[in-house]
Amino acid sequence: MISLPLPSTEQLAHSAAVAAAIRAEIAVSGGWVGFSRFMEMALYAPGLGYYSAGMQKFGSGGDFVTAPEISSLFGRTLARQVAQVVRASDGDIMELGAGTGRLAVQLLAELQRINALPGRYFILEVSAHLRAVQQETVLRELPEALASRVEWLDALPADFTGCMLGNEVLDALPVHLVAHREDGFYERGVGIEDAAFMWSERPATGPLADAARALALPHGYMTEICLAAPALIATLAERLKQGALVLIDYGFPRREYYHPQRSGGTLMCHYRHHAHDDPLLYPGLQDITAHVDFTSVAEAGVAHGMQVSGYVSQAQFLINSGITDVLAQVSPGDAAAYFPLAAEAQKLISPAEMGELFKVIALSKGLSEPLLGFARGDKRHTL
Template sequence: MLRDEIAAHGPMPFERYMERCLYAPGLGYYSAGTTKFGAAGDFTTAPELGELFARCVVQAMAPVLAASGDAADFLELGGGSGAFAEVALRAMDEADALPRHYLILEPSADLRERQRERLSAALPADVVARVQWLDRPPSAAWRGVLFANEVVDALPVVRFAIRDGAVFEEVVAVDADGRLVREDRPANGGTEQAVRALEHELGAPFADGYRSELLPQLAAWIAAIAGPLEAGAMLLVDYGFARREYYLPGRRDGTLMAHYRHRAHADPLYLPGLNDLTASVDFTALAEAGERAGFTLVNYLPQSAFLMASGLPLAFEAAFAAAPDEAARYRLAQQVKRLTLPEQMGERFQAMLFARGLDPLPIDEDLVGERPAARL
């Protein structure tokens, strides 16, 4: 399919290549039928480690749901294996705080069916009845919580490069032997303008040979997924950096990575459609996009700090006391380490919290940042 499109239309912008590899119906990584998440897949997300992550998110967002009233909904972007939804719904049910609807925006028919089977097997029928799957974001105004874990990193990026001071854009072509190859072509006006704006903000031009990513559609994406959220909170958790750290001179080949069978590598042309392709998040750009969409940036903090402020110690104590044996207690301790240690997920992953239409903000004061912009 990729070769046919390149033959018909010429070299393919990397952004298009990444979109096809991840989302082409029936062929892309997230739309084909292979296992993606957990030990049998290609990577492990925080919800796959155990229950603590989801329980902390529910604890943090419960006041927002309560303040949003009986019509409050909880919208999860990209439900993955269904692990997060299972634990979140169980925790909400235990606290008698179920939302009106638990919405899962999941474009993959295969993943949607896996989620449906998992939730139906694990939860009471009356709880599962609140779950609705969406093909696209809600178009009507709604209230509640929008949550996404490791979603923004999978948005297709533009790859740019600097050669002799000029801006080039990475494309995917086909060589004489029919192999996919990466090439640089002179950038279009929009990409060049975006790169020059970055250089101006950073106070220095990029060096020759520097290569990195842009996410020009981020503002439009935020507006599309969250625009109708008239009152509530938006919590986005992902790996990445503030802009000045993202575009450090030493990060000369950007942040693009591929994942296959729990191995990270740097060749996005390897096994198209079978590798997960990701790029770290520019959280400064994410903050700008959220504020442009009418949200207030509440806080931006490392995942470890977010979880601690969201009740991780108490959640761990309760789970530890209920653990049936020493092996289960050991797994809980390992889960906390993976979620919070700096060299694990604790510092590599960041949480960004936005709010709109809630005055005063009902969440715990530990989650309200006095100066989140200072880190951005």
Template sequence: MPNHPTLPAPSLAAAQHSAQLCETIRRDITANGGWISFARYMELALYAPRLGYYTAGALKFGEAGDFITAPELSPLFGRTVARQVSEIMAHSESHILELGAGSGKLAVDMLTELEQLGSLPDSYSILEISADLRERQQTLIRERLPHLFNRVHWLDALPEKFSGAIIANEVLDALPVHLVHWQDSAITERGVALSDSNFVWQERAISDLNLLEAAQKIIVPDGYVSEICLAARGLINSLAQCLEQGAMLFIDYGLGAREFYHPQRNNGTLMCHYRHHAHDDPFFLPGLQDITAHVNFTDIAECGIDAGLELMGYTSQAFFLINCGITELLKDTSPENLRDYFPLSGQLQKLTSPAEMGELFKVIALGKNFNGTLSGFARGGLSRLL
């Protein structure tokens, strides 16, 4: 395990947990001839049963975790997103499907606002692969909204058919990515091997034809390293087959392809998060840190269109939230109520400021058989940048 003196040391139990996962990954590397793709490494580090970052029981979200997501930051986020979801349901069916619901906070805030709007869904389904997170979601929803708990259902897989609103907040960035290296007119895949039981980078010729085809379409300078997320394409295709009528919203940090593969971004966007410290070493304490990559929203849009979906909007999180009325929601709290107003005002600033989450985070909407309009994209559209 690499030594990072600037990062907090884990507890003995946490270190032992990481060591167990490391051994699982080592066995997988050995079983695959001494090398696995980085996508496979990332899959195991995040999702290995009972050991991966998202499948084990460590606290991930909020001040005590490794990062803070928008739903954890402020109830204004979920309440505002709920307004867009209400529009989608009004022009399709009264059902919501949330992918990867985290702590359950987004579901709680959305259902709270939808109840106030008189737009409660007939069902709220959560697709959650982590048993630990599923339990936390159930506990939170049962505590906060006991009278609505029976409307919420947990799924192990996508339904065969679905009509309504699909929501995914910070899901795409956690999907495993392949690392590709463009060098001397050749394209190789950067994967993971072992050296004295330590994880090391090792490059090989690309054997996955889908990955090779995708890499050959990307024009970048010599020596460039970046990510390609085939898993995101698979997810969009599956959702397109599942959705009969309605729209899906993806909220995440990312860029259009021209910015994603900008010449100056020659080391990619891979990033790790450990106890609110961001760094770039995915081999540090596997299972105890999040591993992410920015979303290539051009790829998401093109994949959706190829799968029969319509691009219904693409904008910054700031414009989306403002278009959906986040400032009006703040007005529900009187400025004279200093105890409540100032925290909410600061939270709104973080959600919408270009220096915080407002510009880095984007929102993209893909729909099928949907004739309504989406208020979240009324102004500030960025589709021209895809």
């Protein structure tokens, strides 16, 4: 068993409050909740959940590092693709779940440099704490003329034209856990024994059972099914009138996700840069994630009037979008500036780092020209 850093007294008290809220939910639900509800509360319970409370999550002092935290090259390169969509649709930008706000800063600065600024940069953020962090980042790092273009939303607008963005959004959506037993599919959930959380299973029903049966999983197989992702894509598709939805995350096509050898699923927890597989530990203090089934994302988009405009690895997307050109803006002769950036680029595109595990998918409406980030290495045929 992996050895994890011990939480502080304050953190343990916070986790106890989260656990108490979940226990109350279990009590009013008849002694059991599906894991998706446990995960939803552990991550998003107002003022308590991992993404809702005020503890540091991103960067070296948090639990994990995202691409915009690794290097400004990420946002500056992504800006090339965003600019194409904004120009083609004469629209705005909307970022879903903006983390620390660093990606917004990188994008707006580069879009100004290449003369492709949108009228507005919307951020849809459900966490009041992260919204405050984002506002601080934007005001600190952007000139007022750029910062004034950023607007935070409490809900999706009825209509949107432009580029929707989501970096590591889908992996944090609550997932259902299913197990294929000899007598059928069961949903894994959480109960209480001796005041502690414990795993408990009940027969899967409704849409979850239908989705599980459609996967034709072997007996003994346990995995995740994210019903929330297709639902989110459906909603975004309804609101997007013209433009593209660009999603960046770690995951696989369905055939690879539910491969017979991946019989334990992909659920993973992140706590102070330690990865482990016990989501019942320290509720509210750790991130809980699952890989993305990109086939379900594509199917949901197509079912709601979108076109799958591309699906590539993050490395291929960044190369297609011109990361080498962005890097070349710094002279190799300036070693102090160039070599750290080159090392950051390697982290973003190396197969041993983020380059192959992370994928980029684009779902579009009303765009005629091919998207530059998917010009080479397109893997739509694998979905």
